[in-house]
Amino acid sequence: MLFRTQIIPSLLSKIRCMSNIPENLVYGGPKPQNPNQRVTLTHLRQKHKKGEPITVVTAYDYPSAVHLDTAGIDVCLVGDSAAMVVHGHDTTLPITLDEMLVHCRAVARGAKTPLLVGDLPFGSYESSSNQAVDTAVRILKEGGMDAIKLEGGSPSRITAAKAIVEAGIAVMGHVGLTPQAISVLGGFRPQGKNVASAVKVVETALALQEVGCFSVVLECVPAVVAAAATSALRIPTIGIGAGPFCSGQVLVYHDLLGMLQHPHHAKVTPKFCKQYAHVGDVINKALSEYKEEVMNGSFPGPAHTPYKITDTEVNKFANELQKLGLDKAAAVVAEKINTSSNSKD
């Protein structure tokens, strides 16, 4: 009993003095998470072998990464879709490698458990295999990612994927609708809708598997084509707009949360995307309420005015202000002492 009531409190106060854990600070900071829990390719292979679906969601910043982590999502993709849903571009083409690296680093700080995959942005890997390897290295080294994703399956792309894998970097392929290629595809068009195109989807996915990709995204292809690819491949397929017969699914964070509620964005949210929430409506409502309360003076009220100064200190403060010739400010302080939520001595 003596131990509990006397020794432990005094010990704890000493630990507190030595600790760098913030106490009574404005911001507490994020809690450290366990780095040993990271999802690896081995985990994904085990899930795939057992027939368990693999969950993939995009993230672009610290808060979205923490949400994915908390939800237990297997793979966090820092997609070049950031160009559209974060930066407001009409396509994925404009985003640069440096911009992607900023997103990657923020996500790496927030998502401690999911496997982290960073997209190679348009213009950062097409020139040569050397360029592709150099970019992939930066995504891991400077972006803190575990793996990269690249789009397409032309012979030069397959060679680049092979070179990246040989450099020791895990590669996720991406076939079907590859948004970086809208120039040649003629827009955001579904693929695999005729025999030649369907066969190309399966053959390209197989070629990516052969050079060592650990999985392949199948975007906007008919479900039966995705089913054929999933059956033909040993590695997992990750579908987006590709129906239910894939080894896993991926959706874009903003799309699945229904974050972009502006009519313009509502139009560009893909029709395959189920909106699991209407977060955009919640955000709009909160911002309107905030604006209203600031305008009518009800925010901040006593509950959100936390920092106190004793009346004794306030009186001394008013005196000091007077000495400084700031009589008006001193009068304001004297007036507020009676009306504010300030603490008493």
Ligand code: KIV
């Ligand atoms: O950039 C992205 O978000 C993607 C997914 C759509 C797969 O590539």
